[in-house]
Amino acid sequence: MKALDELTFDNRFARLGDAFSTHVLPEPLDEPSLVVASKAAMALLDLDPAVAQTPVFAELFGGHKLWAEAEPRAMVYSGHQFGGYTPQLGDGRGLLLGEVYNEAGEHWDLHLKGAGMTPYSRMGDGRAVLRSSIREFLASEALHALGIPTSRALCVIGSSTPVWREKQERGAMVLRLAHSHIRFGHFEYFYYTKKPEQQAELAEHVLNLHYTECREQPEPYLAMFREIVERNAEMIAKWQAYGFCHGVMNTDNMSILGITFDFGPFAFLDDFDAHFICNHSDHEGRYSFSNQVPIGQWNLSALAQALTPFISVDALKEALGLYLPLYQAHYLDLMRRRLGLTTAEDDDQQLVERLLKLMQNSGVDYTLFFRRLGDEPAALAVTRLRDDFVDMAGFDAWAEQYKARVARDGDYTQEQRRERMHAVNPLYILRNYLAQNAIAAAESGDYSEVRRLHEVLARPFEEQAGMEQYAQRPPDWGKHLEISCSS
Numbered sequence: 001m002k003a004l005d006e007l008t009f010d011n012r013f014a015r016l017g018d019a020f021s022t023h024v025l026p027e028p029l030d031e032p033s034l035v036v037a038s039k040a041a042m043a044l045l046d047l048d049p050a051v052a053q054t055p056v057f058a059e060l061f062g063g064h065k066l067w068a069e070a071e072p073r074a075m076v077y078s079g080h081q082f083g084g085y086t087p088q089l090g091d092g093r094g095l096l097l098g099e100v101y102n103e104a105g106e107h108w109d110l111h112l113k114g115a116g117m118t119p120y121s122r123m124g125d126g127r128a129v130l131r132s133s134i135r136e137f138l139a140s141e142a143l144h145a146l147g148i149p150t151s152r153a154l155c156v157i158g159s160s161t162p163v164w165r166e167k168q169e170r171g172a173m174v175l176r177l178a179h180s181h182i183r184f185g186h187f188e189y190f191y192y193t194k195k196p197e198q199q200a201e202l203a204e205h206v207l208n209l210h211y212t213e214c215r216e217q218p219e220p221y222l223a224m225f226r227e228i229v230e231r232n233a234e235m236i237a238k239w240q241a242y243g244f245c246h247g248v249m250n251t252d253n254m255s256i257l258g259i260t261f262d263f264g265p266f267a268f269l270d271d272f273d274a275h276f277i278c279n280h281s282d283h284e285g286r287y288s289f290s291n292q293v294p295i296g297q298w299n300l301s302a303l304a305q306a307l308t309p310f311i312s313v314d315a316l317k318e319a320l321g322l323y324l325p326l327y328q329a330h331y332l333d334l335m336r337r338r339l340g341l342t343t344a345e346d347d348d349q350q351l352v353e354r355l356l357k358l359m360q361n362s363g364v365d366y367t368l369f370f371r372r373l374g375d376e377p378a379a380l381a382v383t384r385l386r387d388d389f390v391d392m393a394g395f396d397a398w399a400e401q402y403k404a405r406v407a408r409d410g411d412y413t414q415e416q417r418r419e420r421m422h423a424v425n426p427l428y429i430l431r432n433y434l435a436q437n438a439i440a441a442a443e444s445g446d447y448s449e450v451r452r453l454h455e456v457l458a459r460p461f462e463e464q465a466g467m468e469q470y471a472q473r474p475p476d477w478g479k480h481l482e483i484s485c486s487s
Contacts, residue, residue: 231258
């Protein structure tokens with residue numbers, strides 16, 4: 001394991017030059033202190049977890065110190081925000097400190113969010129607050145534990161620095177990791193500003209570093225776009241299967257790697273609601289839970305437009321046509337597994353849709369239903385779950401179909417069924433009220449709840465002794481928390 005001064009930097013994006021990013025130093029936080037750190041994320045950099053407890057750790061990720069090999073850069077990009085094009089965005093409060101490669105040869109961006117003003121801050125102060133930093137940290141690590149592609153979070157550093165939002169709050173920084181922080185909006189920026197040389201340089205950078213296997217194809221850029229389409233289809237399928245709502249699917253928040261990116265007003269479903277809107281600023285419901293699938297395709301179309309200098313329109317349309325079938329295949333595969341099914345039948349999609357409609361009309365807890373469905377044999381499980389439904393006759397009809405489907409699926413023991421279903425149906429998810437409880441304690445100076453919740457969410461499928469309170473339905477107030485883009 002490594003100490004902090006033993007990290008090896010290779011700042012490949014910074015070498016693209018000033019057309020792609022601007023050199024900016026982080027603005028230090030006052031009295032930086034560790035709020036929480038992820039041992040699993042630290043392991044990606046081969047870091048000894050003990051270094052998180054040292055003063056220099058908080059100083060480095062609180063903006064006070066910097067490695068000599070680091071080259072902090074604020075990236076420039078644009079994007080479609082709520083459907084409208086914004087010509088220039090960029091890292092308004094974030095800095096790419098540099099790229100570190102580990103002993104396995106993997107490169108990881110060290111991206112510090114809340115690091116102060118940059119040329120792209122516009123009217124903002126470049127800061128992030130403690131609550132949003134905690135939410136991003138918890139979400140990043142929780143999604144990873146669920147098997148959903150995501151950026152990672154190494155730590156949150158708190159401070160006494162005052163930051164004004166709707167009220168005065170305390171500033172914080174979160175250090176996030178990804179193989180790249182390049183977004184759809186990077187390509188849009190160079191396309192719409194008519195800078196073909198930089199556009200080509202960016203495309204080569206992404207192709208050579210992140211889609212090397214596409215170099216072997218007759219049309220490498222087209223092969224890369226197809227891979228991006230597939231990755232996004234799979235990611236969004238997992239969002240939908242696990243009830244995750246991103247909240248701000250602007251093209252500048254879409255990763256070129258197909259990972260969950262830029263956490264803001266996200267939420268997991270409590271009661272199943274296909275029309276759920278997690279961002280109270282999203283007045284039209286553009287980024288509602290059910291709209292995430294078509295918006296994913298819309299965003300890929302925006303990226304496709306920016307790639308027209310390299311790929312024919314017909315080829316791009318053909319690649320975009322793969323999105324919905326790929327999404328459906330990934331989604332249905334995971335939903336079959338969540339229902340405990342190991343084989344495929346033509347009517348499985350209808351079985352899933354009928355269940356979700358019944359859940360929608362009865363306000364059934366999405367996560368706990370699937371978990372409890374695997375606790376017991378199918379016949380007993382549906383009997384116990386029946387009381388959660390208003391339309392009992394409708395649920396009874398579905399239950400008969402489900403029991404017959406399970407019977408046709410194969411001959412296996414209940415122990416095998418339970419083990420298989422519990423491996424894909426989490427007991428613990430990052431419910432908004434759990435995050436809020438942790439944030440409230442942290443804002444009072446008590447970081448123990450943030451750390452405990454992080455540890456629980458790191459093992460979402462495993463029942464953990466003494467942690468029953470994290471596997472309960474939320475109180476009524478917990479279902480009505482308003483979350484915005486404010487950070």
